Amino acid sequence: MFKVLNLLDPLLVLSAALMGVTLYLIFQWVPTELNQGAVQRILYFHVPVAWGSMLGIFVVSGSSFMYLWKKNEKWDRLAVASAEVGVVFGGLMLLTGMIWARPVWAVWWTGEAKLTTALILFFIYVAYLMFRAYFPPGGQRQRLAAIIGVIGAIDTPIIYFAANLWSQAHPPIVTGPAADAESTLGSDLGMVLLASTLAFTFIFIYLVQTRYKIRKSEDDLVELKRTSTSSSMPAGAN
């Protein structure tokens, strides 16, 4: 029997504990960066969610490819689970990045290559999820969604190359007061970043795992309904 929220799930316990430590490190332990001020603390949140969204995209394209190759349902479930979590992480990445950029770079957004690439990839994977939501259920939906996942992966280096060329032609406006200043934190920064990235990685895995299980139950339910209507077998027989 599968429960959606199991408070004793080891991954959940581990990520909660790590998150507690990370919050302590970010808000109590690490000193304030002198050039940027308190806003620099967003970095400890921004970098891990950016990493999570990258991980999400990587898993989506990898498992989409595996689905097209092996035609095994589990790859499709993994793809949709990590796409959903990855898009949430990607949204948080864009949001935290903008909040940080406004005081430091003096603009909310700029045409820098990494920013452009992240935004376009975000749109591609939002389209991936919308496609899944709009397409009638069945094997064809999974196949076509997997194709979008693979196309997104193929497009990524081309987008980055183009965005890079573009930002060379139109130098991004990064004029804020502390845009070029060296960090005053030294190795403390790396230490907090590491803890935070670890915490977010575990949350990512936990969320994907949970979504995967829900997806599996949904599939089982559809299968049960199908078998119970096509034959007169009782629905509980498996």
Add this chain to the structure above:
Amino acid sequence: MKGSLAIIWAIGRKDLLLEIRNKEVVVSVAGFALLVLVIFTFAIDLNQGNAKLVGPGVLWAGIAFAGVTGLNRAFALEVENSTLEALMLAPISRDLIYLGKALGNFLFIAVAQIIVIPLFAVLFNLIVFRWEMLAIALLTTLGFSAVGTLFAAMSVRVRAREVMLPLLFLPVVTPLLMAAVESTSHMVNGRSWSDMAQWLQLAVAFDVAFIVVSAFIFQHILED
């Protein structure tokens, strides 16, 4: 090889014949693109100075948006007339169906551009009758139809296909759009081929990658 080309041409010719008889796609794509251009001439206070700055972007944004409406028709017609099954029943490999449909789309968008680009020159008062423009337009149209045909085939069975296609198509073709806008911008500023070489190379790489991948992947779309 010769047989394959004959099949691709047969499918392309079928779409072309349909189009010559009802002129639906070319007229709607060209009309839509022109409207985008005209709206922008109001939205932006155009003068000699900023026409070169905004013109290329407006042109390609207009063609991309309008192109989507045309791409939607390519497979919508096949489904409405239940001829997609007939195409799938034909004893030919799926990549040839893809290339045939892409050929049709390429021709439609190209013909629409033959109408739109001269009128763009008039509205924005820019010189566009140059070989560079031909190269840019051909490369961009090739990429649009390669990606567009693939996504149009995928989204034809989606509930909201008019919305779905642009949502899939536009982010994927952004690199190509950047290449088109940047090289057109070099051209209207009177720069030489070597300035836009990198962008044209990018467009070629994009086109080759997506034609090959799409032709290869198309068998997974028209399955069952």
